[in-house]
Structure formats: C-alpha cells, structure tokens
Amino acid sequence: MIEAKYSKLFGRIAGISLVFAVIPLLSLAVFIYIQFSETYNSKIRENLRATVENKRMAIDLFLEEKRSILQTLAGIHDYETLTSPGYLRRLFRETASHANASFVDMGVIDEQGRHVAYEGPYQLRTANYSDAEWFHEVLLRGVYVSNVFMGQRRFPHFVIAIRRDEGEKTWILRATIDMNVFNALVQSVQSGSRGDAFLVNDKMELQTASRFSGGPMAPAPLTSVERFRGIRVHNETMHGRPGMIGMSWLENAPWLLVITDDVAEEMSPLLSTKTDVLLLCSIGIIIIVIGTITTSRLLVAHIRKADMEAARLDASLLHQSKMAALGKMAAGVAHELNNPLTLIREAAGWLHDLLDPDENEEPDRDEIRKVLTRIDAYIERARGITHRMLGFGRRMEPVKEHVNANALVDETVAFLENEALHRNITIERSLDSALPPVRIDPSQVQQVFLNLLDNAIDAVGHDGTIRIRTQVAPTAGFAQIDFMDSGPGIPPQIIDKIFDPFFTTKAAGEGTGLGLAISYGIVEKMGGNIRVESSPETGTTFSVLLPLAETA
Numbered sequence: 001m002i003e004a005k006y007s008k009l010f011g012r013i014a015g016i017s018l019v020f021a022v023i024p025l026l027s028l029a030v031f032i033y034i035q036f037s038e039t040y041n042s043k044i045r046e047n048l049r050a051t052v053e054n055k056r057m058a059i060d061l062f063l064e065e066k067r068s069i070l071q072t073l074a075g076i077h078d079y080e081t082l083t084s085p086g087y088l089r090r091l092f093r094e095t096a097s098h099a100n101a102s103f104v105d106m107g108v109i110d111e112q113g114r115h116v117a118y119e120g121p122y123q124l125r126t127a128n129y130s131d132a133e134w135f136h137e138v139l140l141r142g143v144y145v146s147n148v149f150m151g152q153r154r155f156p157h158f159v160i161a162i163r164r165d166e167g168e169k170t171w172i173l174r175a176t177i178d179m180n181v182f183n184a185l186v187q188s189v190q191s192g193s194r195g196d197a198f199l200v201n202d203k204m205e206l207q208t209a210s211r212f213s214g215g216p217m218a219p220a221p222l223t224s225v226e227r228f229r230g231i232r233v234h235n236e237t238m239h240g241r242p243g244m245i246g247m248s249w250l251e252n253a254p255w256l257l258v259i260t261d262d263v264a265e266e267m268s269p270l271l272s273t274k275t276d277v278l279l280l281c282s283i284g285i286i287i288i289v290i291g292t293i294t295t296s297r298l299l300v301a302h303i304r305k306a307d308m309e310a311a312r313l314d315a316s317l318l319h320q321s322k323m324a325a326l327g328k329m330a331a332g333v334a335h336e337l338n339n340p341l342t343l344i345r346e347a348a349g350w351l352h353d354l355l356d357p358d359e360n361e362e363p364d365r366d367e368i369r370k371v372l373t374r375i376d377a378y379i380e381r382a383r384g385i386t387h388r389m390l391g392f393g394r395r396m397e398p399v400k401e402h403v404n405a406n407a408l409v410d411e412t413v414a415f416l417e418n419e420a421l422h423r424n425i426t427i428e429r430s431l432d433s434a435l436p437p438v439r440i441d442p443s444q445v446q447q448v449f450l451n452l453l454d455n456a457i458d459a460v461g462h463d464g465t466i467r468i469r470t471q472v473a474p475t476a477g478f479a480q481i482d483f484m485d486s487g488p489g490i491p492p493q494i495i496d497k498i499f500d501p502f503f504t505t506k507a508a509g510e511g512t513g514l515g516l517a518i519s520y521g522i523v524e525k526m527g528g529n530i531r532v533e534s535s536p537e538t539g540t541t542f543s544v545l546l547p548l549a550e551t552a
Contacts, residue, residue: 006300014296021288029281033274040269044244048261049233052246055189055197056231056257062185063145063252066102066160066177069095071143074164074173082108082173083117092119104157104176109135111170120176127152138163138172145253148179148207148216156216158207179216183208186257194241194262199255202227207255212239225256235263318444318518337386340378347375400526402549403442405470405479406431412449413468416457423462427453430469438479439549440526448519448530452483452542455515459487459540478528478545485541490534498532 073091082088092106105120113130129135132151138144138161148158153176161174186208189197199207200220209215221238225247233246242263249256264271351371354363413427420427456466464486473480490498497503499520504513523530527547534540 006304009303010296010300013299014292017292017296018289021292022285025281025284025288029277033277036273044261044263045233048244048246048259049231051189052231052233052248052257052259055186055259056248056250059185059199059257060250060252062102062182063160063250066175067143067145067162067252070160070162070173070175074162079108079164079166079169079171088117088119102178102181104178106173106175109172109174111139111172116171122153124152134159134161135172138174139170147201147203147205147254150217179208187211189259191261192265194243194265195260197257197259199250199253199257200225201255220258222258238262314521317514318447318522320514337382340382344375344378344382347371347378351375400439400441402437403440403445405435405438405481405546406433408442408446409449409468409470409481412446412453415450416453420457420466423457423460425457425460425462426465428465428467430467432471435470435472435479437549438546440528440546441522444522445526445544445546448522448544449481449483451515451519452544456483456485456487456540456542459485461487472548473545475545477548479548481544481546483542483544484539486539489536489538489540490532495532495534499530 073095077091082091088106088108092103095106096103105118105122105124107115107119107124108117109129110116113128113132113135115125115127115129118125118127134144134146134149137146142163144161146158146161148156150156157176157179159174159176161172164171164173186199187197189195190211196211196213198210198213198220200222201207204220204222204224206213206216206218206220210218210220213219213221227249229249231246231248233244236243236245238245238260244261244263246259246261247256351368354368354371409429409431413429417427453466453468460466466486467482467484469482469484471480471482472478494503494505499516500513501517502513503517520530523544523546528545531543531545532540533543
C-alpha cells in the first residue's frame with residue numbers, strides 16, 4: 001500500500017510537470033509553424049501576383065511594340081511604294097533586324113483581300129483572305145490582333161494587321177508573329193518543375209503552349225473566365241495537386257494570361273522547416289520527459305524520506321504522550337491496587353483465624369473455601385488492573401478492529417475514576433446500548449479518551465461533574481462520543497489554538513501541549529474528527545466522531 005501511495009504520487013508529479021512543460025512547448029511550436037506558414041503562403045501569393053502583373057505588362061508591351069512598328073510603316077509608306085517590286089523585301093529585312101526577328105512574314109493586302117505584296121517563307125503571294133475572320137475584323141476596327149488560327153500555313157499562328165485608308169483606297173499591312181519567340185516570352189516565368197504559364201482566349205483555347213495541357217489551340221485546363229480588371233490569385237487543385245493560380249486579361253489582345261505554381265513545390269522550404277521544428281520539438285520533449293522523470297523520482301524519494309522521519313517523530317511523540325498519561329494515572333492505579341491488596345490481607349488474617357480454632361473444634365472448611373474464593377477474586381481484580389495498565393503502556397503498531405465504544409469508555413473511566421472521586425468530581429455516563437461497533441485502533445483511541453477525560457478533570461478542578469455520552473452521530477456513518485465538563489470553559493481567543501502542538505494553558509511542568517495535538521492526529525488517522533464547543537455558562541464539550549464499522 002505504501003509503495004502504491006508513492007507510485008501514485010510519482011505519477012501525479014510527473015504528469016503535472018509534463019503537462020506544464022510540454023503544452024507550452026507544443027503551443028509555441030504550433031504557433032511558430034502557423035505564423036510561418038501563413039507568412040510564407042502570403043509571400044508566395046504576393047510573388048505570384050507581382051509575377052502576373054510584370055508578365056502581363058511585358059506581353060502588352062511586346063504586342064504594342066509590334067503594332068506600333070506596323071502602324072509606323074503603314075503611316076510613312078503609300079500603297080504604290082509598298083507594292084513596288086522588291087521594296088517590301090528590303091523593308092521586311094530592315095524591320096526584322098530591329099524587331100528581334102519576331103516577324104515571320106509581312107504582306108500588303110488590298111480591300112478585296114488579295115495579297116498584292118508578300119515577303120516571307122511561305123507561298124502566299126496569290127492568297128486571298130476575303131473569307132478570313134481577321135480580314136473583316138481589321139477592316140472594321142482598323143487595328144487587330146487575331147486569335148491563334150491555322151490559316152493557309154496549316155500550323156498555329158496569329159497576325160497583327162493595320163488598316164490604311166489612302167484617299168478612296170483602303171489596304172492592309174499585316175505581319176505574322178514568330179510563335180517560338182512569343183511562346184518563349186510567355187513561358188519564361190514558369191517556375192520549378194510544376195509551374196506553368198500560358199495564354200488563353202475567351203473560348204478557353206490555348207494561345208501559347210502549356211507545359212502540361214498541349215500546344216496552341218488545345219483546350220485550356222480552365223472553365224470559362226469572365227473578363228475582369230486587375231489580377232486574381234487563388235488556390236486551386238491542378239492535376240491532382242494543390243496549386244496557386246494567378247490570372248490577368250491583356251490590354252492589347254483578347255487573351256487571358258494564366259500563371260500557375262505548385263504549392264507543394266513552392267512550400268518545400270516550409271516543409272523542411274516543419275521537419276526541423278518537429279525534430280527540435282521531439283528532442284525537447286525527450287529531454288523534458290527524462291528531466292521530469294529524474295526530478296520526480298528525486299522529489300518522491302525526498303518526500304518518502306521526510307515522511308519516514310515524520311512518522312518516526314510522530315510515533316516517538318505518541319509514545320511519550322502515552323507514557324506521560326501513564327505516569328499521571330499511576331497514583332490512581334496504585335490506589336486501586338491498594339484496595340484488593342488490603343482485602344487480600346484481611347482475608348488472609350481471617351484465614352489464619354479459621355485455621356487456629358479451639359482444640360476441640362474442627363476448622364470450618366466451608367468458610368475457608370469462601371475466604372480463598374474472595375482472595376482469588378481480589379487477585380483477579382488486581383491482575384486486571386495491572387493488565388490494563390500494561391496493555392495501555394505497550395507500544396504497538398496501529399491495528400484497526402471492530403470495537404465497542406461503550407466498553408472502551410468504561411475501561412478508560414476506570415483509570416481515572418479514583419482521581420475523580422478524590423476531587424469530588426462525579427463522572428456520569430450516558431451510553432447508548434444500541435451503538436454499533438466502531439472500526440478503530442482501541443489502544444490509540446483509548447489514549448484520546450484518557451487525554452480528554454484527564455483534561456476535563458483538570459478543567460473542573462474540584463466539586464464538579466463530567467458527563468460522557470455516546471450516540472450515533474447526525475453525520476451518517478459515525479459514532480459520537482461527547483466529553484462534557486462543568487469547568488469554566490475555554491477563552492474564545494485561544495479556542496482556535498488548542499489543537500496546535502506545544503500549546504498549553506497549564507502551568508510550566510504540568511503539561512506538554514502535545515495531548516490534544518496528538519489526539520487530533522490519532523482521530524484523523526482513524527478517519528474521524530474532533531470538535532469542541534465551549535462557553536463559561538455550560539463548560540466545554542469535546543465531541544469525538546469515529547467511523548462505524550461496516551456491517552456484513
């Protein structure tokens with residue numbers, strides 16, 4: 001049981017220490033991780049937003065530059081000059097050398113859609129575009145950037161066309177943009193191994209190649225996106241992986257710029273940090289657990305050692321108190337022993353008389369037997385007195401057993417009855433004959449009763465009354481034993497101190513101040529309690545509550 005007690009104490013100390021040490025550490029780790037994750041995620045979002053904005057401006061600037069070149073060429077040349085033999089070839093070569101070779105070809109088209117002049121790698125000099133969508137759009141708008149289409153070249157491309165009105169004549173200067181250059185411009189912002197960048201038109205068709213969705217004119221991996229101003233960035237699952245997507249519509253073409261980032265790839269530094277945090281936390285928790293277990297064991301060992309010292313001191317004080325009570329009642333016991341011894345002496349004298357009758361008379365054998373029986377009774381009485389005294393003085397380990405409290409009261413009163421009689425103090429007993437047995441250590445509780453009765457005799461002094469009453473306590477499961485004296489009562493200012501060790505109101509040398517303190521400790525160990533009520537009018541009442549024995 002003792003080992004279980006200290007094992008339970010060790011578990012409590014270690015558990016509480018771990019809770020107060022580990023929870024703050026885990027809370028701090030979680031807080032740092034969440035804050036770092038939110039900050040890192042916000043940073044990725046802002047970087048993607050800036051990338052989309054910069055790339056949109058770069059593409060718009062690229063298209064604006066090509067359109068300006070064509071507008072300038074159309075503005076400074078007339079139809080006759082551009083269509084004159086060899087002039088468009090020289091102009092194309094000169095222009096291409098200043099435009100980073102981003103024009104694939106260049107042509108002049110009349111208002112009927114016929115190619116009247118062409119410079120480029122394809123056989124389009126006789127081509128007629130009167131049925132082409134872009135031809136009608138440029139005639140209507142004046143400037144037009146087409147969607148990517150197959151056309152007569154039979155591969156995806158797009159054109160920038162400028163309408164020129166020269167008097168009553170209308171003609172068109174058109175150039176085809178190099179898709180390799182344009183794709184490289186768009187895809188230059190692809191990041192990592194999972195990032196992507198592409199353009200789509202309002203029909204959700206790719207206008208540039210996508211890393212994972214195919215080349216131009218393939219379906220884009222998006223649902224319809226309505227036109228909006230500015231930049232949109234949001235999280236979206238792409239190809240089964242968490243991703244972040246940024247979008248913005250171009251100003252110089254009906255295209256949507258889309259840039260995607262793989263969140264897991266972008267967050268890889270965070271995951272590395274998370275692993276480091278978990279590793280540090282694990283190491284910290286291991287250190288805390290080892291430290292807590294070691295500290296708890298040392299603490300429990302010290303507590304156990306202190307408890308053993310306290311138990312030894314308590315036992316020593318208890319024994320000393322018992323010896324003091326024993327010495328005090330020695331006088332009463334001696335007086336009580338003196339009575340049977342006197343009677344034995346008288347009986348012995350009478351026996352001598354019976355054995356020396358007159359010469360003619362026989363000894364009265366019946367009378368001799370009666371005298372011997374009385375002597376046996378007196379010896380038995382003396383033996384009982386010494387037995388009680390020896391039993392009380394014996395130092396024994398506390399053992400709880402079922403005890404009749406009334407009998408214990410009677411036996412205790414017998415110790416001090418003579419002293420009470422000597423002081424003309426009447427001890428009245430009102431014992432409940434139906435009181436159930438209590439479960440206590442009789443030797444230790446008898447010491448409590450003896451202490452309370454001795455204090456009551458001292459409180460009354462001379463010519464008074466002490467009442468002892470036993471009953472079932474109002475508190476369920478307890479017996480109540482009241483020691484009521486007719487003394488002057490305890491002053492209110494010290495009544496709270498009477499159970500303190502070494503507190504006494506007796507003169508020096510007459511009391512140790514340990515009796516009530518030890519009595520209080522004994523009753524508490526038995527699972528009971530001591531209460532006191534006192535007033536100058538009614539005297540003092542000590543009520544001892546002892547647990548009733550459980551009935552089978």
